[in-house]
Amino acid sequence: xxxxxxxxxxxxxxxxxxxxxxxxxxxxxxxxxxxxxxxxxxxxxxxxxxxxxxxxxxxxxxxxxxxxxxxxxxxxxxxxxxxxxxxxxxxxxxxxxxxxxxxxxxxxxxxxxxxxxxxxxxxxxxxxxxxxxxxxxxxxxxxxxxxxxxxxxxxxxxxxxxxxxxxxxxxxxxxxxxxxxxxxxxxxxxxxxxxxxxxxxxxxxxxxxxxxxxxxxxxxxxxxxxxxxxxxxxxxxxxxxxxxxxxxxxxxxxxxxxxxxxxxxxxxxxxxxxxxxxxxxxxxxxxxxxxxxxxxxxxxxxxxxxxxxxxxxxxxxxxxxxxxxxxxxxxxxxxxxxxxxxxxxxxxxxxxxxxxxxxxxxxxxxxxxxxxxxxxxxxxxxxxxxxxxxxxxxxxxxxxxxxxxxxxxxxxxxxxxxxxxxxxxxxxxxxxxxxxxxxxxxxxxxxxxxxxxxx
Numbered sequence: 001x002x003x004x005x006x007x008x009x010x011x012x013x014x015x016x017x018x019x020x021x022x023x024x025x026x027x028x029x030x031x032x033x034x035x036x037x038x039x040x041x042x043x044x045x046x047x048x049x050x051x052x053x054x055x056x057x058x059x060x061x062x063x064x065x066x067x068x069x070x071x072x073x074x075x076x077x078x079x080x081x082x083x084x085x086x087x088x089x090x091x092x093x094x095x096x097x098x099x100x101x102x103x104x105x106x107x108x109x110x111x112x113x114x115x116x117x118x119x120x121x122x123x124x125x126x127x128x129x130x131x132x133x134x135x136x137x138x139x140x141x142x143x144x145x146x147x148x149x150x151x152x153x154x155x156x157x158x159x160x161x162x163x164x165x166x167x168x169x170x171x172x173x174x175x176x177x178x179x180x181x182x183x184x185x186x187x188x189x190x191x192x193x194x195x196x197x198x199x200x201x202x203x204x205x206x207x208x209x210x211x212x213x214x215x216x217x218x219x220x221x222x223x224x225x226x227x228x229x230x231x232x233x234x235x236x237x238x239x240x241x242x243x244x245x246x247x248x249x250x251x252x253x254x255x256x257x258x259x260x261x262x263x264x265x266x267x268x269x270x271x272x273x274x275x276x277x278x279x280x281x282x283x284x285x286x287x288x289x290x291x292x293x294x295x296x297x298x299x300x301x302x303x304x305x306x307x308x309x310x311x312x313x314x315x316x317x318x319x320x321x322x323x324x325x326x327x328x329x330x331x332x333x334x335x336x337x338x339x340x341x342x343x344x345x346x347x348x349x350x351x352x353x354x355x356x357x358x359x360x361x362x363x364x365x366x367x368x369x370x371x372x373x374x375x376x377x378x379x380x381x382x383x384x385x386x387x388x389x390x391x392x393x394x395x396x397x398x399x400x401x402x403x404x405x406x407x408x409x410x411x412x413x414x415x416x417x418x419x420x421x422x423x424x425x426x427x428x429x430x431x432x433x434x435x436x437x438x439x440x441x442x443x444x445x446x447x448x449x450x451x452x453x454x455x
Contacts (some may be wrong), residue, residue: 006042007065009034011045011089014057020371021046028092030072035080036335038418043070043084045226048095052170052178052209058091059207060176068448069205073113073145076137079338081149081202081416081453088451093144096209098124106216108167108184113144113208120213126417128215131214132159135413136322144208150200154318157371158250159283161413163199170210171198173446184212197439202415202454221282222250223292224314228275229304232354232366235277237349239370242281243343245298247291249371253321256350258365264318271320276307280317281368321367330350333389335396336378336408339403340412343373352402355375360395362388375403401426416454424455 012020021027022045027082030046044067049055062069068088074083084090097114104127109120120131134153135141141151147169152161159165168182182188198205235254240248255263255278258272271278279299281415283291296306309317335407341349350366351368357364357379368375379395381388400423402412410416410423425433436455 003065004067007061008045008066010061010065011058011219014061015047015049015054017022019048019050019054024251028090031084032076033072033075033080033082035078035083035417037083038080038421039085039087040081041084041086043088043090045061046090046092048092048374050095052172054149055091055093055207055209056176056178058089059172059174060090062448063175063446065271068340068451070314070450071144071148071207072139073148074116074140075141076135076141077145077148077149077415077417079411079414080419081415081417081450082145083326083418085450086412086454091207093207093209094142097142097143100210100304100443102127103308104129104215106184107271109213109215111213113142113211115143115197117141118147120232124215125218128216131165131213132216133162133165138322143211143213146378147211148202150358150413150414152369152372153372154251154253155414156369156374158248159251163196164215166195166211166218167201167214168212168438169195169198170206171206172209173206174446174449178209182293183210186214200415202417203450204440205229205398205449207335207449215326219250219288220286221288222284222314223288223309223313224317225281225283225292225295225307226274226307226309226317226389227279227281227299227304228307229277229279229302231276232277232350233347234304235279235367236281236350236370238302238304239346239425240299241291241341245294247283247298248292249281249291249295250284251280252369252371253276253280254346254366254368254370255280256366258363259367262365263323267323269320273418277306280316280321284313316336320438326380331394333382333384334380335392335394337399338374338376338414339404339408340372341399341403341408342375343370345406345408346370346373346375348408349375349402349408353399356395356402360391360398362392362395363451364395367411372412373408418453 026046071091072082093113096112101110135151257276
């Protein structure tokens, strides 16, 4: 019996029936997430644990046989963080999907990693609470996956990213041991912040098997403004105008004309007919109306056409925005990115991106979480010829370099995964990357947890 056969035999003996599959259709489906495929590999098996003890058993056995473990939620990641690697198994946590506790007085929930983001929000809504991070994939993505990538979302401008809502974690380490980090309180500074370290680590330091999450008050009221401008640069200037008015919207999204046209084509809407760019703003809370009026006054000098939407239309507009995830790097002829720049450089970045696209003879569209300077430029060409693909990749590289030159980052919310490793050295110094490698070795001495990702 080969080493792999021995591993799979022992694995099946340890876990319940149906928890392990080597079927071709499962291996193919679970070998990739929604990110670009850099190096296609099929896993040895797909594993579906249902208990923490299952995860511990898998990691101990994987360590014994030298098999890599790639953890996965719903597979909605777009940077290749959950792609299978050579000599690996996929550990799918989707069946660990129980909400273990909702404590409305303490404003916390305790969940397993396979709980869907939207399902937690439905569960806490009757208590007048919400889980704030809301990535575009919130109806599909798991909280474990959100934690692994430190996911963002539309409400980030006001409520922060996933790390801001995670109080404590239960984590299985590479040797199969179980640790608990953090606390149930909103404040706590005992020791190093290991909880913050695990959030965004993309499964390279340990496997998250439980999370204590901070909930926020469900807003009593909201107002949604759709402001259509002639061009994208003017819409971006509207973001700065709102900031100068010292208004903090819950949502502030920016879409250019090409993005609206793309949404119209896919969703049968008519956004593009209303203008050349859209600034979509939502205020919430008891002061929602007053803040909406302040926003309207702030952007009025820029000459846009402003609509204060009724709740039904507001919901429709936000759903249309969520259907433009801002990362379409799934074809050779279409590549996208997830950069962020200081908000003061939004207008500069957008202007420079339009110019570089023209210089490389490629098309571009941009959507942005404008409230926190997170932009999703997508470049594409019509013809799949080698020269065109070279132009496309040159534009993509330059767009990333541009963000860094403006004091930004190569990823605002999607993570590094496999796809963005090629740019990491441009953002982080050699000393910082070596320190991260030493941390990785401390937690995972055999380098078996999601190797070749994140750092």
